[in-house]
Every structure is written in C-alpha cells, then in structure tokens.
Amino acid sequence: MPDRSEIAYFGAGPAPLPTPVLEEASQVLLNYNNTGIGLTELSHRSPEANAILSHTQTGLRRLLDIPDSDGPDGYQILFLQGGGSGQFSAVVYHLISVWIGELAKTKQQGLDAEVAKMRLDYLVTGSWSLKASQEAARLIGPEHVNIVTDARKARDDGKFGSIPSRDTWKPTPHKDDVALTYYCDNETVDGVEFPTAPSGPNLVADMSSNFLSRPVDVRAHAAIFGGAQKNVGTTGITIAIISNRLLPPHATLAEPQLLRKLHLPNGPIVLDYPTISKNNSLYNTLPIFDVWIAGQVMQRLLDQSPDTNTPRITAQQATSNHKSTLLYGVLDTYPETYTVVPDASVRSRMNLCFRIRGGDSAAEQAFLKGATQRGLLGLKGHRSVGGIRASNYNAVPVEAVEKLAKYLTDFAREQ
C-alpha cells in the first residue's frame, strides 16, 4: 500500500501532478470556494468559472510571454477537448480555410487551379509528427502534403532519433503556396526534441510534451497547441495559442460552401478556432475542473519564478535542464550498459529513451523489475519502440530523478 511519497513516477503521460495541487483539487471537488457546489458541478458560465478561465489564461501569458492584444500581433489562448490528436485535424481545417479565404478575396476565377498548388509542409521527426502528417493527408489528400524531412531516412537503423540538418530539408519552394509549416517540438515516443525551433510560413507547433519547460518564441508561430496531460494538467483539456492574424477580423475565412466546391473538408464546430475564440472557449461545456488544475500548476510555476524573469518560465527551464542533464550524465557514464536512442544533439529533456545492453530483452526486463521494487514506476518504453523511457516532466521532483540516477548507477555497476 504505497503512499504517493514512496513512489517516483516517470510515466510518459498522463504525467504526475504536484501533490499540493491534487490535495487542493480533492477539496474543491466537493465544495468550490465555499459555494457549497463542487467544481465539476459548477456551471461553465458561472462567475467562478469565468474567473478560473481568466486566471489560467493570465498565468499562461505570463509564463510564456504571449502577446495580449486584439490587434493582429495578439494571440488568443483557447481551451478545447480532444487532445493533441484533435489538434492534428483542427490546424489543417483552419489553416486551409484561411489560405483559401485569403486567396478568394482577390480571385474568383480559376480557384481550382490555385488550390492544386496548396501545400502543407510537415517536418516528420518522430511518431507524432508522422501521425499529424497522415491525418492531413487523410483529410485533404496526400497530394497537398509535403514532407519537408523524414528523419527516419537520416539514420542507418531507419528509425526516428535524429533531426536532419536544415540544408537537407525540402520545403515547398513557393512560400505563398504553404498553408502551414508543421513540427512537433518534442517527440514523446522517440525522445527527440528540437534544440531550437525551425522556421517556415504559418509555423504550427505541437508542444504537447514539452509545454512549459522552456521559453518559446510565440511571435514566430501561427499556432501552438498541446494536450494538457504532461506538464500542464489533466487529460480533459487541450490548449491552443492562435495568432490573431489567423482569426477574423484579421483573416478572411473560406465559406463552408466554397470549401465543399473545392473538394476540401469542413471541420467540426467544436474544433473551429474562430467559434471557440469568439466564445472565449465557452462555445460548449468546458471542463472547468481541468482548467482550474492547469491554472494551479501555472500559479506554482509563477510563484517559483522571480518577477524579474522574462518570460517567467525560465526558472522551470533551469530545473528541467538540471534533471535531464543528471540522468543523461549517468547514462553516458556507462556506455556498455546504456545506449541513448536519439542522437546527442536532439536528446529530449522530457522523455529520455534508452536501451539496455543494446536492447537485450532480459536485461531490460530485469531493469524494470528492479525499478518497480524501488518504487520507480512508469519506465517502460512506448509499445511501438520498446526499451526504457524515463519521462522527466515538470512535476517529477529532483529527488525522484536523483533516486533514478542512483538506481541507474547501481544497475550498471552490477552488470
């Protein structure tokens, strides 16, 4: 019957949450703010819910320095449902609507021929960006999807684990043809993280698994999204940060009938950014409990960071870097026991993927068994790639990482 304090949990997501947040959550579930009503029961249109929404949005703005303005330089913070996988579709529906809408302003004739040129540029550097590119092909046809780079081709083993150098990339030559440039900032399954962001027209980033672990140049992006269940909160909500340049009145969208005429899909209203934005994420019932949890997690990050930090997330960045450096240090000390899967230059600070004795099944089983005995849980690699994965999300305490480092050392010495 282990207590929370006896367990160090390195699951890849859902991820651990800070115990004080969960302790407070267990109170508000029954009675929020002395209303006599629990937080999952409270109306999403109540003043309390509005205050929670606003608190969480403000926290995120301060942590990531997200421009707050109604003008074209501002960004909207939206809460949706459906996770990162839902956003794979949402960004496609929306960005093609903007691309067509803007084109249709000046061109009434020959739109079909123009649309044939439309491209969505995908950087495929791991399992999740691959899935996102496949979803785009399913929705609008593979002829519109340009794979800028496929990282599997850059490695001898044909697996993900590197980010090919930029001079090998093949972006769509004509910038005006590009509806979006897509990348996944951190690949959870493969342990690959972009050291610095790529660039391209209408840059879209999936930050599901490294959100709030380092500063982001929001202004360089058209859209950033992430499921909340890693560094931010619980599975129920997905965060999307959208440039006002992509929303009315700063952008013109294609009418539904025009999209149909051009053989392009209309997305569901619950993933429609303009609708969600116009309603401040309250178009339909929003899981306010999950928004509250994210707000509490953000508040803790703010409280840990001096006011003078800009953006305020830099304090957490230092901690994340410290923890991952510690673990990679041990792994690199025992190269006969441990092989880190990704190339050294693109190692994820969030998901540390490694093999034991070159992927020896018995050794990896023994490692996991010993880990469990020490209360080190959630270390099994993703079922599609195997091996070991230690996820180093924000709520994993330094002490847990130190415990794991010690076990890694002990295990290697015993080999």
Add this chain to the structure above:
Amino acid sequence: MPDRSEIAYFGAGPAPLPTPVLEEASQVLLNYNNTGIGLTELSHRSPEANAILSHTQTGLRRLLDIPDSDGPDGYQILFLQGGGSGQFSAVVYHLISVWIGELAKTKQQGLDAEVAKMRLDYLVTGSWSLKASQEAARLIGPEHVNIVTDARKARDDGKFGSIPSRDTWKPTPHKDDVALTYYCDNETVDGVEFPTAPSGPNLVADMSSNFLSRPVDVRAHAAIFGGAQKNVGTTGITIAIISNRLLPPHATLAEPQLLRKLHLPNGPIVLDYPTISKNNSLYNTLPIFDVWIAGQVMQRLLDQSPDTNTPRITAQQATSNHKSTLLYGVLDTYPETYTVVPDASVRSRMNLCFRIRGGDSAAEQAFLKGATQRGLLGLKGHRSVGGIRASNYNAVPVEAVEKLAKYLTDFAREQ
C-alpha cells in the same frame, strides 16, 4: 460558507454528482487503488485503466440493456471527448460515410447523381436539435438536410415547447435516401422531452440530458450519444452507443478520397467511430478519471435496483418520475403564479421550464432571490429563453426537490 448538505442545486449542466462519489473521487485523485499514483496521473493503457473502462461499459450495458455481441446485432460503447456538440458532427461524418460506402459497393458510375438524393432527416424540437441540424448543413450543405418538423411552427408564440403530431411530419419520402434520422430526446433549454421515441431509418438520438433516467429501446437506434455531465458524470467524456451494423466489418465505409471527390467532408480522426471502436476508446489519451466517475455513478444506480429489473434503470426512472411529478403538481396548483413553458404532453422530467406571472421580470428576480436565500441554486433559465428552469437530474435528491416544492408553494401563496 455553506456546506454541500445545505445547498440544493438545480443547475442544468454540469449537474450535481452524488456526494459519496465525489468523496471517493477526492481520495483516488491522490492515490488510486493503492498504486501510489493518482487517477488523473495513471496511464490510460494501464491494467487499472482498462479495468475502469470495462467496469463502466458493463454498468451501462446492464442499466440500458445494450446488446453485447460482435455480430451485427451488437452495440459498441465508445467514450469520446468534445461533448454533445462534437457528436453533432461525428454522426454526420460517420453516417454519410456509411451511406456512400454501401452505395459505392454496387455503383461505380453516376455516384454524383445518387449523392444528390442523400438526405439527413432532422426533427427540430428545441435549441439543441436545431443546432445539430445547422451543423449538418454547415458540414455537407443545406441541400442534404431535411427538416422533418420544426416545432416552433406548431405554437402561436413561435417558440419551442411542443412536439407536433406525427401526421404533420415530412420525412424524406424514399427511405433509402436517408443517411440518418435525428432527434434530441430531451431539450435542456426548452424543457421538452419525447414521451416515446420517434422512428425512422438510421435513428440517431441525442440523450445528453436524459440519459439514464428511463429505459431506451437501444435496438431501434443506429446511434445514441450524450455528454456525461448531466446524469452520468463529469464534462470530460461523451458516451456514444453505436450499432455494429454501422461499423466494419458489418458496414462498408467510404474511402477518404471518394468523399472528397463527392464534395463531402472527412471528419477528424478523434471523432471517427470506427477508429475509436477498433481501439476500445483508447486511440488517444482518454480521461480515465471521468470514466471512473461515470462508472461509480452507474454502480450506485445498479446497487439501488433489484437484479430482477430489466433493464436495471427502471428503479431510477421511478424516482425521476416521482420528483418531476411532485414539482409539476405544485406548478399546476398555482396557475396564476406559474406557467409551465412546454405543452403538457411533452413536459421534460429533467428540465422543468416555467415562467412566473407570465414572465414578469421583477417577479422572476424576486423568486430567484428568495430561492438563493434558502440555498436553492441553479434555477435561472437559459440565457436564450429566460424564465426559471429547475433541472431534476438523477443526483438531485428527493429532499432537495421537496424543499423546492415547498418554496414554490410558499412563493405562490405570498403573491
């Protein structure tokens, strides 16, 4: 600083939950089943999560007598995100894919002409079925949407509040042209509930607000869906019950490229029933905490109902009927003070919508103020229609309803 026990909450959704379920939820948030890991943190692919999923599905099958088989007569129980509004779109994407897929099996030429005949039949009896029909028109074009009945036309005030008699309905004449027949079993905003289910080809029901309040003839439906946040649980999950006849291998779906060619949309993968079904609702991260809550609510309903009941939901039905009969009885006793909005024959047992002194604003304000003073909360009508709405969901105790009945009596006598 009211305690939960001092508050009677009649909100229209999110709705109250049983206090014992929330008390247990507050424990499992921190440590589920002695794993040392909280339930929002636990992997959706863990054995614990699988057991929760299975427990909730089994509970629902027993409560509503949902056929369990892999054959064409069986039904799948799916958990999705995005609420009822997400399902407005999901059923359209899916049912047109089935309609086209089946057609394409026998017809390669002239599909365009056939598709022109495709119709989605909507019974518009309130705000939510209206929205669903509008979403269908947005996704596939208004020319494919047939409004079988618009209940506003049946009332002198031009508002929702009735269900026109069947002999006035205008279903699509040719049954084979009908991809779906849609109705909303209970209209939350307008307080209108179908006394008995309608019929039609590929019958789809939105039961978001009266789920688990009475038996349903599941076998008469192609699909039934509902957001969980009224009678079932929390906002994070949506339940869909889908006939195997609409899923592979019993149904043939249209390929994405065929839908595009026919100017029809492909929906997002997170709303794709075959994908969600094939993965037993674990295609992407499922909010297991919300599934657990729904499972606990269902377990309580089962525990309250004798084994000999078939379906087991009949015990709850008796309670729901008792509570709503009590309230309507008081409202009808004081016709000079209270006017129930919907026609007597279609009054909702879940959402009791009424006006005070014919909609007198001062009187309604006074009523709400007095209610708040007595700890009777959540009684304000939907912002689009005004008035008073008392929602009588499953977790509203009989004692709360009796308190409200007493206040209704006292208030009327003071007028």
